[in-house]
Amino acid sequence: MTAELIRGAPIAGALRREVSAAVEAADITPRLVNVVVGDAGASAAYLNAMDKAATKRGIESRRVELPGDVNQAALADAVVELGNDPEVHGLMIQLPLPKGLDAGAVTALVPAAKDVDGLTRDSLGAVLAGERRHTAPATAAAVVEMLCSDDRFSPAGRHVVIVGRSLVVGRPLAAMLGGYGQGGDATVTLCHSRTPDLASHTRRGEIIVMAVGVKHLLTPEMVTPGAIVVDVGTHAIEVDGRWTLTGDVHPDVAEVAGYLTPVPGGVGTVTTSILMRHVAAAALPGALPAAW
Numbered sequence: 001m002t003a004e005l006i007r008g009a010p011i012a013g014a015l016r017r018e019v020s021a022a023v024e025a026a027d028i029t030p031r032l033v034n035v036v037v038g039d040a041g042a043s044a045a046y047l048n049a050m051d052k053a054a055t056k057r058g059i060e061s062r063r064v065e066l067p068g069d070v071n072q073a074a075l076a077d078a079v080v081e082l083g084n085d086p087e088v089h090g091l092m093i094q095l096p097l098p099k100g101l102d103a104g105a106v107t108a109l110v111p112a113a114k115d116v117d118g119l120t121r122d123s124l125g126a127v128l129a130g131e132r133r134h135t136a137p138a139t140a141a142a143v144v145e146m147l148c149s150d151d152r153f154s155p156a157g158r159h160v161v162i163v164g165r166s167l168v169v170g171r172p173l174a175a176m177l178g179g180y181g182q183g184g185d186a187t188v189t190l191c192h193s194r195t196p197d198l199a200s201h202t203r204r205g206e207i208i209v210m211a212v213g214v215k216h217l218l219t220p221e222m223v224t225p226g227a228i229v230v231d232v233g234t235h236a237i238e239v240d241g242r243w244t245l246t247g248d249v250h251p252d253v254a255e256v257a258g259y260l261t262p263v264p265g266g267v268g269t270v271t272t273s274i275l276m277r278h279v280a281a282a283a284l285p286g287a288l289p290a291a292w
Contacts, residue, residue, distance in 0.1 A: 002254060002255060003229070003253070003254040003255075003256075003257040003258060003259055003260035004258065004259050004260075005259075005260060005261070005262050005266075006146055006149075006150075006153065006228075006230075006259050006260065006261045006262075006266065007261075007262065007265055007266065007269075008142075008146065008261070008262075008265055008266045008267060008268070008269030008270045009265065009269055010149075011145060011146055011149045011269075011270050011273075012269045012270045012272070012273040015145070015270070015273035015274065015276070015277055016053075016056070016057060016273050016276070018277065018288065019057045019059075019273070019276050019277050019280045019288070020056075020057050020058060022280050022284055022287040022288050023057060023058040023059065023280055023284070024058060025287070026283070026284050026287065028283060028284070029058065029059070029060050029283075030058075030059045030060070030089050030090070030279050030280050030282070030283035030284065031059070031060045031061075031062075031087055031088055031089050031090070031279075031283070032050075032054055032059060032060070032061045032062075032088075032089065032090040032091075032092070032116065032275075032279045033061075033062055033063070033064055033082055033088050033090070033091050033092070034047060034050070034061070034062075034063045034064070034092045034093075034094055035063075035064050035066065035075075035078065035079060035082070035091070035092065035093045035094065036063050036064070036065045036066070036094045037065075037066045037067075037068060037070055037075065037094070037097050037098055037101065038066075038067065038068025038098050039068065040094065043094050047063065047094070049272060050272060050275065053272050053273070053275075053276055054276060054279070057276050057280070059276060059279055059280065064078060064082065066078060068098050069098075070101075072100075072101055072102060072105070072106075075097075075101060075106055076105070076106060076109055079091070079093065079106055079109045079110065080109055083109060083110060083111045083114060088114065089114060089279055089282040089283035090114055090116035090275075090278065090279035090282050090283075091110050091111070091114040091115070091116070092110075092116060092117045093106055093107055093110065093117075093119075095107075107119050107120055108120060108121065112135065113135075113282060114282055115135045116134070116135065116138070116275060116278035116279050116282060117137065117138060117275070117278075118135045118136045118137035118138060118140075118141070118172070118278075119137065119167065119168070120135075122135075123135040123136065123137075124137075124167060124171075124172060127140075127172045127175050127176060127292075128172075128175045130175075130179045130180060132290045132291060132292055133290075133292075134277065134278045134281035134282060134288070134290075134291065135278065135282075136172060136176065136292040137167070137168050137169065137172045137173075138271050138274045138275045138278065139168055139169050139211075139232060139267065139271045139274075140168070140169050140172045140173040140176060140292070141176075141271075141274045141291070141292040142267050142268075142270040142271040142273075142274045143169070143173055143209060143211075143230055143232065143267060144173070144176050144177065144183040144292050145270055145274065145291075145292075146230065146261065146266075146267065146270055147177075147183065147207070147228075147230070148182060148183050152259070153207070153228055153259060155177050155183065155184065155185065155186035155207060156184070156185040156186065157185060157186070158186050158187070158206040158207055159186070159187045159188075159189070159204060159205055159206050159207070160177050160186045160187070160188050160189070160205060160206070160207040160208075160209065161188075161189045161191060161201050161202050161204065161205030161207070161208050161209070162174055162177075162188060162189070162190050162191065162209045162211065163191045163192065163195075163198065163202065163208070163209065163210050163211065163212045163217070163218070163248070164191075164192060164209075164210070164211035164212035164213065164232070164248075165190060165191075165192040166211065169209075169211040169232055170190060170192070170209075170211050170212075171190070173209065173211070174188045174190045176292055183292060186207070189201055189204070189205070192212065193212055193214065198222070199221065199222040202218065202222045202223060203222060203223065203224050204224070205224070205227060206224075206227060206228065207227065207228040207229075207230070208223065208227055208228070208229045208230070209230045209232065210229070210230065210231050210232060210233055210247065210248035210249050211232035211233065211248070212233070212248055213233055213248065214233070214248055215233065215235040215237075215246060215247075215248065216246070216247075216248070216249065216250040216251075217233075217248050217249075217250075218231075218248060218249045218250060218253055219250045219252065219253065220250065220252045220253050220255060220256045223253055223256045223257055224256075225256050225257075225258070226257070226258035227256075227257050227258060228257070228258060228259045228260075229249055229253060229257045229259065229260045229261070230261045230266075230267065231247035231248055231249040231260070231261050231262075231263050231266060231267065232247070232248065232267050233246075233247040233248030233249070233263065234247060234263060234264075234268060235247065235248075244264075245263055245264045246263055247263035247266075249263075277291070
């Protein structure tokens with residue numbers, strides 16, 4: 001068996017067209033601001049891709065860059081000022097912050113309506129309560145979007161095993177897939193790096209979502225033949241002198257799984273488009289259908 005790939009490009013393309021149509025019909029320009037403290041480092045490529053995607057959708061994306069030695073009070077003041085600016089519709093804080101800064105306290109200052117990254121307690125609480133806003137964590141929402149893109153992947157009535165318990169993916173995704181209605185109605189098992197005998201859980205999964213951040217952790221013997229495998233992990237590796245990306249799923253899993261999201265070209269591709277939809281929805285209430 002060789003897994004059929006669940007590619008992100010067609011799903012992301014449909015999202016982009018939806019966002020572009022909504023923005024084109026509006027009389028305001030949605031605006032996204034990313035707060036970057038110190039050197040963007042590993043986030044630079046992600047930010048550049050976000051800026052490019054936004055421009056193509058008619059969304060203005062800019063950065064507020066603060067020095068790496070900024071103190072907590074000055075950072076908080078900058079975030080509060082941006083949060084109060086009516087011209088800013090989406091506000092994101094690039095994490096991790098430099099040592100000595102309280103990321104939780106800073107994130108809490110982002111207004112709920114502008115939390116397009118879905119990391120405030122208000123946004124996470126809404127996910128747990130089953131409130132479908134445009135402020136769910138974008139990566140978790142991307143996984144749901146991919147599973148809902150085809151009836152063959154639908155989580156409804158299936159046993160989903162999620163490996164990874166972060167607030168960015170694992171925990172909110174468990175609430176989303178285990179909730180009611182479209183994208184939900186699954187039975188969810190949430191595992192993590194300290195789960196004993198992880199393979200005994202993953203082998204029971206009809207759908208496996210790997211979001212633990214450990215390269216190639218999921219191996220073929222951990223997967224039941226025909227399972228749907230979603231790989232959220234992203235790791236840079238060197239192959240034949242060139243750098244590329246790989247995920248939390250070992251490449252040989254493709255010989256066992258029925259369906260598999262590729263890395264690159266899978267969840268990450270959809271995540272950027274989800275973010276653009278969140279920004280457009282924040283700027284244009286009611287212009288886009290309700291979704292996670």
